[in-house]
Amino acid sequence: MAWTLSTSLDDFRARAGGFLAAHPAENTVLLSVADRLATDGPAAYGEQPPRFGWWRPGADGPVAGAYLQTPPYHPRLGLMPAVAAAALAGAFVEAGAFETGAFEAGAFEAGASGAGAGRALDGVSGGKAAVRAFAAAWCAATGRRSAVRVDELLHRLVELVPPSPAPPGLARTARAAERELLTGWFEDFGAEVAVDFHTSPDAVDRRIADGTLHVWEDGGRPVALAGRSPVVAGMSRIGPVFTPPGLRGRGYAGAVTAAASAYALAEGAAEVLLYTDLANPTSNSVYRRLGYRPVEDCLAVTFHD
Incomplete structure (x- = not known):
């Protein structure tokens, strides 16, 4: 099971676009944000480049999870199983994505420890089960604590x-x-x-x-x-x-x-x-x-x- 992390909107839409469109309700934010980035360019939400990721349960399997972030806003998790959300937290820690402020595209396996890495990440949002799984894994890896900012209903x-x-x-x-x-x-x-x-x-x-x-x-x-x-x-x-x-x-x-x-x-x-x-x-x-x-x-x- 692996996440691919990228800063390429074209790659994200090519790899994950079909998955997003197949589940438009649960992926509504990702669909609309990606569409705006495609129309208005990578600086549509701020000066920092957007970040993207897609998850496959197997090396050759279909995409079954996705996320995006347009800094300075928090990462938004799309539809994904809890195991993928936890793996994403591990991928962030391994990549050092939120410690250095950037990452290189590539695949990362879940399970990285790296306590203390990536402490600049200060929030995440999305489906409740996925967010809870991500938060638990993130806090275990970084020693941080989580607090609910808002409960929403789609x-x-x-x-x-x-x-x-x-x-x-x-x-x-x-x-x-x-x-x-x-x-x-x-x-x-x-x-x-x-x-x-x-x-x-x-x-x-x-x-x-x-x-x-x-x-x-x-x-x-x-x-x-x-x-x-x-x-x-x-x-x-x-x-x-x-x-x-x-x-x-x-x-x-x-x-x-x-x-x-x-x-x-x-x-x-x-x-x-x-x-x-x-x-x-x-x-x-x-x-x-x-x-x-x-x-x-x-x-x-x-x-x-």
Whole structure:
């Protein structure tokens, strides 16, 4: 059983692309991030080069696990068995990937010890079982401890049920003239959530330009936003969803989420997905009423001394 670690997006998509597309829900983040890197280049999320990996249970077997990272954000684990997640922690230690800040492409077997290596890694996220297995192996190898940053739940849209009655107003795509307002909302959203989220003005500009950022307008002004990822492998993911604190409780978030979901369906998405924080019962109930149902428990953890 071996992981191949690489900094080549082309290699990652060539080797793991079929596996990612075969499981679009569990690999939603990897699919959308890889698609953006292919479109906007390796600096789409930051100056450091992205990192990738794929796992095969045997030397000649099919890919059965994958991860990626766009520093400074934490590694994101895609679908993989627990044994692969533990092996990935060992591969990181053996490669010195998070001690030196880089690694060479190659295959690494699980089971490396190297206590103290790679201590710069301070978090990981993904499916709950995989994250727990990775964290246990990582902490055993490095002497660090882990703490839960956020419990998430991945949802799939089964049948869209728009709010009825809808709040006053209408949904529309965001406009370039709203860049400053929406950039502020992205920053506010990023400050509220406990997960990695790209808040730069460039992210807002890109979403406005490609028509994947939607607002709910009431009385001639935007009152809430919902983004969606471009359709990749038949999948689109909703997020972020944000309403300024003073405008909450009026149904805007549900309405703009329903609208963004409808846009994704119209663009050909067979799978429309979103994540919720399990600590927020309000948002979880809103999305359930819209027709979203649970798919997978997810987890983000941090590492500390």
